[in-house]
Amino acid sequence: MSSISIIGVGNMASALAGRALAGGNTVEIIGRDPAKAKALAAALGGATVGRVGTAPSGDIVIVAVPYASAVAVVSEYGDALHGKVIVDITNPITPDFTGFVTPDGSSGAQEIAKAAPAGAHVVKAFNTLPCDVLAAGSVDGRPVDVFIAGDDAQAKARVSVFIESLGMHPMDAGSCRWRGHWRTPPCCSWASSPTPSSTPTSSSASTFSAEHTRTTTKGQSHARFSHWRNRARRFAHHP
Numbered sequence: 157m158s159s160i161s162i163i164g165v166g167n168m169a170s171a172l173a174g175r176a177l178a179g180g181n182t183v184e185i186i187g188r189d190p191a192k193a194k195a196l197a198a199a200l201g202g203a204t205v206g207r208v209g210t211a212p213s214g215d216i217v218i219v220a221v222p223y224a225s226a227v228a229v230v231s232e233y234g235d236a237l238h239g240k241v242i243v244d245i246t247n248p249i250t251p252d253f254t255g256f257v258t259p260d261g262s263s264g265a266q267e268i269a270k271a272a273p274a275g276a277h278v279v280k281a282f283n284t285l286p287c288d289v290l291a292a293g294s295v296d297g298r299p300v301d302v303f304i305a306g307d308d309a310q311a312k313a314r315v316s317v318f319i320e321s322l323g324m325h326p327m328d329a330g331s332c333r334w335r336g337h338w339r340t341p342p343c344c345s346w347a348s349s350p351t352p353s354s355t356p357t358s359s360s361a362s363t364f365s366a367e368h369t370r371t372t373t374k375g376q377s378h379a380r381f382s383h384w385r386n387r388a389r390r391f392a393h394h395p
């Protein structure tokens with residue numbers, strides 16, 4: 157069992173919190189609007205409500221806000237996040253899905269890590285999964301694969317345990333040093349970059365990667381993004 161705090165009360169927060177509770181984890185909801193946080197916790201049943209800016213109760217803190225707010229939110233919590241595993245689920249892409257909003261040579265997760273206190277570890281996860289797929293927890297009756305990446309092995313292990321509690325399969329995509337997937341829109345993650353140190357090995361991942369290695373132009377990326385929900389089937393686990 158993991159203890160989870162979720163910052164944000166939107167679609168992803170709701171989907172993750174629901175799965176987390178069903179998986180026997182403790183869940184704290186933190187919203188900038190306390191009324192919304194209370195309402196979500198009440199709707200979920202079993203979740204607690206945390207206070208903005210104070211130390212989250214969870215060992216794993218999921219930042220479920222738009223990338224545009226994520227760095228500021230992590231900065232705002234500052235030392236309150238010391239020792240926490242921060243899960244970055246954001247996609248730092250432009251509104252038209254054609255590019256990235258991160259500085260050249262960096263990535264969303266790296267920018268979030270810069271804002272986090274020493275002693276906190278950032279793990280990228282869940283960003284490639286649509287919220288409805290997360291809420292369902294499976295596609296066509298098969299559990300989904302969840303790609304994770306980060307630099308701290310212990311932090312990744314803790315997130316992996318959490319993902320397994322959701323009935324999903326964690327797939328280690330390597331370390332932050334391999335930045336291709338941090339820089340790539342969700343629909344074409346795991347492609348258009350050199351092979352990571354630890355390549356996802358399931359057939360779902362390899363099929364997905366092979367199909368998307370040709371994704372290079374803005375138009376192609378956009379077209380693929382608009383269909384990514386349909387393509388979520390790629391994430392269904394193939395034993």
Ligand SMILES: NC(=O)c1ccc[n+]([C@@H]2O[C@H](COP(=O)([O-])OP(=O)(O)OC[C@H]3O[C@@H](n4cnc5c(N)ncnc54)[C@H](OP(=O)(O)O)[C@@H]3O)[C@@H](O)[C@H]2O)c1
Nearest residue numbers: 164165166167168188220221222223225246247283286287
């Ligand atoms: N939706 C998906 O299928 C999906 C899939 C993969 C990844 N993601 C990523 O997941 C993240 C959340 O997406 P979502 O669909 O859940 O978005 P959403 O439904 O719009 O919810 C966003 C939440 O962020 C909160 N928020 C925004 N700015 C904030 C700030 N400065 N401080 C505190 N809270 C703030 C909002 O609070 P208020 O309610 O008070 O406005 C809201 O609760 C995004 O980064 C997105 O890229 C989404």
